[in-house]
Amino acid sequence: MESRNLNLKSIIELVGKEKHISQDIIIKTLESAMLSAARKNLGISADLEARYNKELGEIEVYEFKKIVKEVLNPKTEITFDEARKLDSSLTEDSIGEDLGVRINSNKFGRIAAQNAKQIIVQKVKEAERLVIYEEYKDRKDELVTGTVRRFEKGSIVVDLGRSEAIIPIREQVSKEDIRIGDRITAYVLDVLEESKGFQIILSRAHPNLVVKLFEQEVPEITEGIVSIEAVSREPGFRSKIAVYSKDNDVDPVGACVGLKGARVQEVVQELRGEKIDITQFDRDDARFVCNSLAPAEITRVLINELEHAMLIVVPDEQLSLAIGRRGQNVRLAAELTGWKIEIIAESKAAQERENSYLSLSLIEGLNELQIQALCNYGFKKISDVINANSDFLRTLPNMKEEQIEIIKQNAIHLTKQRKPKPGREYSRWLFGFEEIDNDLEKLELATDDLIALKNTFYEDIIDIILDTSEHMSNITGFTLEKSIEIFSKARDYLEKQCK
Numbered sequence: 172m173e174s175r176n177l178n179l180k181s182i183i184e185l186v187g188k189e190k191h192i193s194q195d196i197i198i199k200t201l202e203s204a205m206l207s208a209a210r211k212n213l214g215i216s217a218d219l220e221a222r223y224n225k226e227l228g229e230i231e232v233y234e235f236k237k238i239v240k241e242v243l244n245p246k247t248e249i250t251f252d253e254a255r256k257l258d259s260s261l262t263e264d265s266i267g268e269d270l271g272v273r274i275n276s277n278k279f280g281r282i283a284a285q286n287a288k289q290i291i292v293q294k295v296k297e298a299e300r301l302v303i304y305e306e307y308k309d310r311k312d313e314l315v316t317g318t319v320r321r322f323e324k325g326s327i328v329v330d331l332g333r334s335e336a337i338i339p340i341r342e343q344v345s346k347e348d349i350r351i352g353d354r355i356t357a358y359v360l361d362v363l364e365e366s367k368g369f370q371i372i373l374s375r376a377h378p379n380l381v382v383k384l385f386e387q388e389v390p391e392i393t394e395g396i397v398s399i400e401a402v403s404r405e406p407g408f409r410s411k412i413a414v415y416s417k418d419n420d421v422d423p424v425g426a427c428v429g430l431k432g433a434r435v436q437e438v439v440q441e442l443r444g445e446k447i448d449i450t451q452f453d454r455d456d457a458r459f460v461c462n463s464l465a466p467a468e469i470t471r472v473l474i475n476e477l478e479h480a481m482l483i484v485v486p487d488e489q490l491s492l493a494i495g496r497r498g499q500n501v502r503l504a505a506e507l508t509g510w511k512i513e514i515i516a517e518s519k520a521a522q523e524r525e526n527s528y529l530s531l532s533l534i535e536g537l538n539e540l541q542i543q544a545l546c547n548y549g550f551k552k553i554s555d556v557i558n559a560n561s562d563f564l565r566t567l568p569n570m571k572e573e574q575i576e577i578i579k580q581n582a583i584h585l586t587k588q589r590k591p592k593p594g595r596e597y598s599r600w601l602f603g604f605e606e607i608d609n610d611l612e613k614l615e616l617a618t619d620d621l622i623a624l625k626n627t628f629y630e631d632i633i634d635i636i637l638d639t640s641e642h643m644s645n646i647t648g649f650t651l652e653k654s655i656e657i658f659s660k661a662r663d664y665l666e667k668q669c670k
Contacts, residue, residue, distance in 0.1 A: 180228035196298045198223045205230045209274060216246055220271070233271040240266060303334045304369040308362045314383045315373065319353045329355060329373060336371035344375050346407035347443050356441055358383060376406040381447070384438045385412065391426045400452040403506035407445055411463060411503045413452040424449050450507075457481065460512060463504035467493035470517055475549035477563060480511035482549060487516040527551040530645040535581045540569040554648030556582045586627045586646040608668070609633055614660045623647045624657075635661040 183201075187194045202221040209219050209232045218235040236249040238261070254270050255261050261270075317329040317336065327338040327349060338357060349355065357373035358380040374380060382399050391397040396418050404410040414423035427449045428435050435447055453459040460481050461469045467489050473482040485493045493514045494501050505512045515523070530552050531542045544567045550556060556564075557579060564575050609631040611624055627646045629635055635643070640654040649657070 180225070192298045192302055200298060201230050205232055209234075213274075214246065218247065218269070219274075232274045234274050235269045235271050238266050238268055238270055300369065304362065304364065307334065307359070307369075307371055308364075310359050311362060312379065312383075313359050314356055314380075314387070315359055315371075316354065316356045319349055319351050319355055321351060327355075329357065331371070334371060336373045338373045338375060342372070342374035342376050344407040344443075344445075347375065356384075376404075378402045378404040378410070381410045381412060381438065381442070384441055385427055385434075388429070388434045388437050389427050391416075391421060391423075396421050397423045397426050401507050401509075403503045405499060405503065407443075409446040409448070409499055409503060410442075411448040411450060411507045413450050413459070413463065413507055415452040424451055448503075456508070456510065460504065460508050460510055463507050464493050464500065464512075464514075467500070469493075471520070473547060473549050477560065478511060478549075479509075480513065480549070482520075483512060483514045484517055484520040485514060487518055490514065490516045523551065526641070531556070533585055533645075534578060535585075536574060536578050538569070541567075544568045544570065552645045552648055553582050553585055554646065557586070558648070611635075613664060614657070616657065616660075620649070620653075620657070623649070632661045632665060636665060 183194050183197050186192065186197055202223055206219055206221040209221070210217065213219065213234065220233045220235065222231050222233070223229075224231050236247060236254075238251055238254045239248045240251060242248045242250055249270060251261070251263065251266055254265070257272060258270065315331055315336070317331040319327055320330045320335065321328045323337070325340040327343065329336045329338065336357075336359075342360060343349075355375075357375050358377045359371065360374040360377060361372040363370045363372065379402070381404060382402055385399060386392045389397060392399065397414055397416050399412050400415050401413040402410065412427070414427055416423040416426070426434075435449065439445060439447055448465070450462045450465055453462060457472045457474060460483065461472065464483065467485055469483055469485060471484040473484070475481070483493065492500075495503075501512050501514055524546055527546050527550065528542055531537060531545055531550060534553060534556060537545075545556070548567060550559070559579075561575050561579070564570055564578075565572060611621060611629065611631060613632065616624070624635075624647065628638065629643075635658060638658075640651060640658045643649060643654040643658065644651045647654070
């Protein structure tokens with residue numbers, strides 16, 4: 172394999188352009204390949220060096236031997252007389268130096284030449300993979316477009332031109348019908364370096380796919396006038412994005428929708444029909460949550476800072492619209508805003524507020540304005556006041572510093588009040604027998620529930636029967652549903668004892 176016949180200079184330039192590989196990398200690869208071929212022919216002990224001669228367009232291989240008076244190892248040494256035949260300028264002072272002798276590559280033979288060719292091909296492929304990796308590792312969080320080539324174990328293989336990428340099953344959208352030959356745009360989720368090369372991981376399900384598509388379609392986003400502050404998504408069904416404008420003259424929602432909806436429709440088309448809600452971001456959390464629930468009308472917002480939750484009150488006829496099909500609208504709104512969101516109808520809210528007002532009004536020392544403030548901030552039961560952080564209570568309207576601890580102590584005292592415990596005669600009259608096993612543990616309640624009962628009003632099962640589920644809810648902090656359930660268990664237990 173004579174390098175002159177390969178016209179290496181042209182090959183190096185051609186491969187460099189086609190594969191986008193540095194010529195220096197190609198030259199080093201060719202030198203390494205020729206050196207490997209020479210070693211297979213001359214042995215591993217030979218001192219060899221390969222150099223690219225740019226003027227001749229050849230890879231020259233040199234074998235170095237030490238100039239000696241008497242040769243002991245012919246593979247690594249050469250006599251002074253033999254060296255003078257190769258280089259007449261040598262003198263006796265050259266003894267002990269190394270002499271480089273150019274080797275005719277024809278000596279490598281056909282097998283060695285074939286090995287060199289294989290190494291060249293392998294090295295060029297490795298260099299090409301490295302170049303592509305360097306390119307795509309910097310394209311994480313960007314969009315790429317390619318053609319679907321095949322399916323492998325459920326993953327979609329996408330041809331990106333110079334490389335292939337995959338969309339794993341977990342990053343696919345179940346509703347999408349993707350076929351071989353389809354042009355597809357996807358989000359670059361990751362670029363993984365592996366022993367056999369690298370792997371580009373794409374996603375069609377990631378929320379950032381929606382963000383990047385809008386960045387492509389909306390010039391105001393590219394220019395930095397409009398920004399996407401938050402996104403939530405249920406792939407294939409519905410997405411919400413919250414947008415904000417730095418320019419008061421630019422409507423961020425209108426910019427993303429476009430003239431006659433042209434811009435948003437481009438995104439919807441790329442997402443194959445996925446619905447998209449565009450809402451205006453607001454630094455006021457309550458307004459932001461209300462915006463995220465559009466088009467539902469909001470009557471009132473109650474904020475519970477302790478639990479980072481909001482109770483949203485809507486007209487009765489708007490309840491289903493606000494919640495959305497299978498709770499999708501409120502679920503996406505909660506993800507978008509980062510708040511826990513509960514939605515109730517006005518009629519239920521009015522009833523709950525009345526119950527809360529009545530419950531809190533039992534606490535001595537609270538005036539009407541303070542009760543209303545507590546109701547507005549999500550306090551429903553006496554136990555809510557007991558468990559509330561004192562520093563938080565001080566921030567509420569009409570709450571005075573010196574009142575806080577007194578009010579909390581009054582609330583605790585209220586839960587500790589005891590009703591007269593029924594005696595044996597009363598038990599006989601009520602249930603028709605003199606002795607009953609009356610321990611709370613007979614109800615087989617959860618440990619936390621049992622502790623909550625014992626820490627308040629209830630010493631035994633008859634205490635439950637003589638109370639109401641509403642009162643139990645107020646002083647224990649149980650939901651009304653749980654209180655009704657416990658009351659029902661107590662009644663059923665005692666009825667069985669009577670039989």
